[in-house]
Amino acid sequence: xxxxxxxxxxxxxxxxxxxxxxxxxxxxxxxxxxxxxxxxxxxxxxxxxxxxxxxxxxxxxxxxxxxxxxxxxxxxxxxxxxxxxxxxxxxxxxxxxxxxxxxxxxxxxxxxxxxxxxxxxxxxxxxxxxxxxxxxxxxxxxxxxxxxxxxxxxxxxxxxxxxxxxxxxxxxxxxxxxxxxxxxxxxxxxxxxxxxxxxxxxxxxxxxxxxxxxxxxxxxxxxxxxxxxxxxxxxxxxxxxxxxxxxxxxxxxxxxxxxxxxxxxxxxxxxxxxxxxxxxxxxxxxxxxxxxxxxxxxxxxxxxxxxxxxxxxxxxxxxxxxxxxxxxxxxxxxxxxxxxxxxxxxx
Amino acid sequence: xxxxxxxxxxxxxxxxxxxxxxxxxxxxxxxxxxxxxxxxxxxxxxxxxxxxxxxxxxxxxxxxxxxxxxxxxxxxxxxxxxxxxxxxxxxxxxxxxxxxxxxxxxxxxxxxxxxxxxxxxxxxxxxxxxxxxxxxxxxxxxxxxxxxxxxxxxxxxxxxxxxxxxxxxxxxxxxxxxxxxxxxxxxxxxxxxxxxxxxxxxxxxxxxxxxxxxxxxxxxxxxxxxxxxxxxxxxxxxxxxxxxxxxxxxxxxxxxxxxxxxxxxxxxxxxxxxxxxxxxxxxxxxxxxxxxxxxxxxxxxxxxxxxxxxxxxxxxxxxxxxxxxxxxxxxxxxxxxxxxxxxxxxx
Numbered sequence: 001x002x003x004x005x006x007x008x009x010x011x012x013x014x015x016x017x018x019x020x021x022x023x024x025x026x027x028x029x030x031x032x033x034x035x036x037x038x039x040x041x042x043x044x045x046x047x048x049x050x051x052x053x054x055x056x057x058x059x060x061x062x063x064x065x066x067x068x069x070x071x072x073x074x075x076x077x078x079x080x081x082x083x084x085x086x087x088x089x090x091x092x093x094x095x096x097x098x099x100x101x102x103x104x105x106x107x108x109x110x111x112x113x114x115x116x117x118x119x120x121x122x123x124x125x126x127x128x129x130x131x132x133x134x135x136x137x138x139x140x141x142x143x144x145x146x147x148x149x150x151x152x153x154x155x156x157x158x159x160x161x162x163x164x165x166x167x168x169x170x171x172x173x174x175x176x177x178x179x180x181x182x183x184x185x186x187x188x189x190x191x192x193x194x195x196x197x198x199x200x201x202x203x204x205x206x207x208x209x210x211x212x213x214x215x216x217x218x219x220x221x222x223x224x225x226x227x228x229x230x231x232x233x234x235x236x237x238x239x240x241x242x243x244x245x246x247x248x249x250x251x252x253x254x255x256x257x258x259x260x261x262x263x264x265x266x267x268x269x270x271x272x273x274x275x276x277x278x279x280x281x282x283x284x285x286x287x288x289x290x291x292x293x294x295x296x297x298x299x300x301x302x303x304x305x306x307x308x309x310x311x312x313x314x315x316x317x318x319x320x321x322x323x324x325x326x327x328x329x330x331x332x333x334x335x336x337x338x339x340x341x342x343x344x345x346x347x
Numbered sequence: 348x349x350x351x352x353x354x355x356x357x358x359x360x361x362x363x364x365x366x367x368x369x370x371x372x373x374x375x376x377x378x379x380x381x382x383x384x385x386x387x388x389x390x391x392x393x394x395x396x397x398x399x400x401x402x403x404x405x406x407x408x409x410x411x412x413x414x415x416x417x418x419x420x421x422x423x424x425x426x427x428x429x430x431x432x433x434x435x436x437x438x439x440x441x442x443x444x445x446x447x448x449x450x451x452x453x454x455x456x457x458x459x460x461x462x463x464x465x466x467x468x469x470x471x472x473x474x475x476x477x478x479x480x481x482x483x484x485x486x487x488x489x490x491x492x493x494x495x496x497x498x499x500x501x502x503x504x505x506x507x508x509x510x511x512x513x514x515x516x517x518x519x520x521x522x523x524x525x526x527x528x529x530x531x532x533x534x535x536x537x538x539x540x541x542x543x544x545x546x547x548x549x550x551x552x553x554x555x556x557x558x559x560x561x562x563x564x565x566x567x568x569x570x571x572x573x574x575x576x577x578x579x580x581x582x583x584x585x586x587x588x589x590x591x592x593x594x595x596x597x598x599x600x601x602x603x604x605x606x607x608x609x610x611x612x613x614x615x616x617x618x619x620x621x622x623x624x625x626x627x628x629x630x631x632x633x634x635x636x637x638x639x640x641x642x643x644x645x646x647x648x649x650x651x652x653x654x655x656x657x658x659x660x661x662x663x664x665x666x667x668x669x670x671x672x673x674x675x676x677x678x679x680x681x682x683x684x685x686x687x688x689x690x691x692x693x694x
Binding site for chain 1: 410487488531533540541544548554555556557558562565566567569572573574575576577584590593594596597598599600601602603616619620622623663
């Protein structure tokens with residue numbers, strides 16, 4: 001009986017494998033359809049084809065196919081401020097009634113008064129203070145609900161749409177293309193991990209445990225048998241930016257990425273770490289060159305500065321995506337050909 | 348043309364889905380075959396059936412199906428010392444020629460002289476010193492090779508076999524059974540994450556990024572363009588034990604487990620954290636009761652002490668696996684029915 005099952009099982013497996021090949025490669029949608037037929041698109045497709053072909057010398061085993069993406073400015077926009085900062089500002093306003101002392105105390109005062117001029121001059125320490133104040137003492141389930149509610153009703157100052165609609169359609173296609181080719185895709189972001197996990201899983205189709213970011217210290221608390229939880233303290237645990245990115249990749253993934261995608265100097269060490277691996281590697285920098293459809297900035301930008309990274313990309317022959325030239329559309333809602341819904345991206 | 352592709356694609360998908368159901372549930376091997384037909388086995392199967400049945404009130408969505416396993420004493424043995432300690436001892440001996448000062452300095456002296464009596468009296472700080480000395484300054488690729496080479500030639504003092512053969516066959520079956528039912532399985536261990544990742548991925552079929560453990564601080568280093576790496580410092584980053592386990596679960600997984608499996612008081616907070624989640628949860632404690640086939644220990648053991656945990660399990664009605672009573676065999680090499688090879692476990 002068991003033997004019979006095994007035979008049937010084997011046949012079923014053949015059908016499945018055959019079906020998958022049939023579905024995945026021959027008849028799947030054209031990859032990267034929102035990308036113009038420029039050099040970068042060819043480089044990406046050529047690289048993925050090469051590293052997934054068992055006969056090619058650059059073949060990469062499935063377990064080693066790791067791709068790491070920055071988030072702010074790489075998977076979604078980041079102007080005029082990082083979007084998490086807008087979330088923090090809105091929370092400060094909501095919390096201000098419980099904190100009368102904030103009224104006359106910077107940086108809270110500027111946040112409460114929507115004083116964008118003062119806010120734009122804040123040092124990173126002050127920015128951090130604002131972000132920390134809204135995080136601490138929340139357990140992650142509560143915080144997730146807070147972010148989700150905010151996101152639904154949020155409105156970007158320029159586009160008047162919820163922030164999670166300002167994701168890059170070509171990047172969604174790149175993520176899906178990599179996943180179809182058995183690459184495991186991670187987000188490695190300077191933003192707070194719990195902020196991104198609250199909406200990123202659904203929006204990008206990347207499981208929470210593949211989303212890595214900056215974090216606050218956690219504390220285990222339990223006052224009775226059924227309320228064990230982890231509360232966040234107003235104390236930095238880890239900043240996942242610059243050198244922090246390769247360190248976090250070792251800690252969370254345990255493998256050197258084969259593909260890394262970023263847009264700022266904060267991603268440079270991740271790129272260098274990726275490039276230093278043996279065998280084929282693909283480093284992709286997104287260059288914001290599109291003042292009309294998105295923003296145009298690089299070396300002098302306060303947010304998402306790309307200076308050293310751009311120089312090293314040129315010097316080392318890394319691929320640079322020119323948003324204006326290489327992308328047919330930027331956001332999913334720019335896709336006029338069909339009724340696009342950002343929620344269609346599946347895990 | 349595109350439309351035609353979509354239709355064909357849809358049909359192919361139906362075939363695949365149908366094939367998978369056919370293969371995965373109806374004809375897969377009997378689950379947990381090395382488990383005796385006792386209450387614990389029924390509890391596990393009943394729980395998994397219930398949480399994967401969309402019509403059941405306890406149904407758990409696939410993305411929420413998280414199972415966390417301790418490693419030492421839960422997935423493999425841990426007597427007479429944690430196996431990583433044997434690795435560290437062997438490395439100390441290998442490194443001793445470069446460290447003449449160790450000859451007369453404890454705890455190194457005891458390690459070099461194989462003085463098990465002194466070693467057994469070491470405090471955890473001294474144990475840590477030994478483990479740290481062999482870790483530091485290695486980048487993870489080098490360290491992995493070191494562990495792999497050691498593992499291949501290692502020999503457990505009692506069983507005279509490499510340590511990675513002292514894994515529990517019934518637990519391998521449990522891992523596979525959960526995976527077949529779309530549970531994502533993580534290891535959450537007090538041991539060093541890089542030690543476990545070096546052999547655990549292959550041995551248990553759990554990807555490196557789903558293996559969580561204690562860690563040393565990492566430092567990004569780069570002296571020229573193509574040698575960016577992360578070196579480990581002799582400084583603790585995180586101890587993934589007791590309260591550290593739920594904290595690590597939040598950080599790495601971002602979801603509360605639905606199933607947790609452990610064997611010692613070091614797993615108690617993970618169990619409590621799991622039990623405190625809303626909806627159906629399964630907490631499983633492995634009780635080492637088998638002095639003949641493995642070891643018998645609990646409340647008074649130096650290694651893997653199970654005291655408070657056992658009390659709370661009884662009080663809260665958690666499932667307790669009685670190794671002697673509930674398991675037909677302990678190790679894969681005990682399986683005389685067939686030529687068992689631990690490597691057969693696939694990812």
